[in-house]
Amino acid sequence: MAKDWKKEVRQSGPLREVELESGVNGWSSPPGRLFTVRGENYLSKKQKVAAGEWLMSPLGMDWLRSGSRLDNVLARSDNRVMAALRRAQDSGKAPLKTFVLAVNLQVPGRSEHHSAVFYYAVDEGLVPGSLLYRFVNGDDAFRNSRFKLVNRIVRGPWIVRATVGNHAACLLGKALTCRYLKGQNYLEIDVDVGSSALANAVVHLALGYVNSVSVDMAFIVEAQAEEELPEKLIGAVRIQQIEMSSALYVENVGADHNCGGDNCGRTMGVNNGEWRKRGRCLRSHGSRVEDEAEAASAAAANL
Incomplete structure (x- = not known):
């Protein structure tokens, strides 16, 4: 019953779903076997194994830009994913137990x-007592100690492969500032890339080659006890040679952008699950952000 609303979400948005091996300027769903995770004997033998399928179905991605950092996107009334889910639930076409998880990588x-x-x-909701259930319902200290990213460079220039690394695993909650925003039927994880000068520099370097880079990313709740093994993927995504210009401009709720007239472009209706699209009517948002961006850009140039 939930197929229709998921299909609607997957087929909409600023980046569309594309073929796994040949698509460009879009996203796709890599199989779990492409990633290695902690196996049943990891704590005693340090063995890793190919991951199985994801715990949660992929719904796609949004590639967004704004005049200031976008927080808590799932709580926005114009978020296309939650709007589609609400419509489906109101019409009896999606289970009321449906749970959504979003990872929002924020790049200043x-x-x-x-x-x-x-x-x-x-x-059908989360399995009570499972590691993912404990992660969603735990405190921020527990979440920070467990939220892990594994990346795999599929294609891209040598400088990106050398800088970003391949099959690299990182506890995001330890390396970066993560904000966990929980609603009745969702959890959003806002990952502030700008909270680390090094991560910011690496990401900005990669963005310089973004239209020639394809990268697989998997999100995991790290297993740290024998009964939690083997690890399971929350979900995975392949970002395929996207264009910076594909990012959709979103007006930040409550922000004063002073945008008016013909420069603001058009507004895409909330009813069809789209975001508001605006022109480049922006202002400076403070010297601290500007200084950090300059430092990150300089660091990236020196890598």
């Missing part, structure tokens, strides 16, 4: 901020 810039938001869903 000199005049614009970008967000890559990845969406996942499970129809």
Whole structure:
């Protein structure tokens, strides 16, 4: 019953779903076997194994830009994913237990901020007592100690492969500032790339080659006890040679952008699950952000 609303979400948004091996300027769903995770004997033998399938179904991604950092996108009334889910539930076409998880990678810039938001869903709710259930309902200290990213460079220039690394695993909650925003039927994880000068520099370097880079990313709740093994993927995504210009401009709720007239472009209606699209009518958002962006850009140039 939930197929229709998921299909609607997957087929909409600023970046569309594309073929796994040949698609460009879009996203796709890599199989779990492409990633290695902690196996049943990891604590005693340090063995890793190919991951199985994801715990949550992929719903796609949004590639967004704004004049300031975009927080808590799932709570926005114009968020296309939650709007589609609400319509489906109201019409009896989606289970009421459906749970959505979003990872919002926030990248600061000199005049614009970008967000890559990845969406996942499970129809029948989370399994009580499972590691994912404990993660969603735990405190921030527990979440920070467990939230892990594994990346795999599929294609790209040598400088990106050398800088970003391949099959690299990182506890995001330890390396970066993560904000966990929980609603009745969702959890959003806002990952502030700008909270680390090194991460900011690496990401900005990669963005310089973004239209020639394809990268697989998997999100995991790290297993740290024998009964939690083997690890399971929350979800995975392949970002395929996207264009910076594909990012959709989103007006930040409550922000004063002083945007008016013909420069503001057109507004895409909330009713069809789209975001508001605006022109480049932006202002500076403070010297601290500008200084950090300049430092990150300089660091990236020296790598």
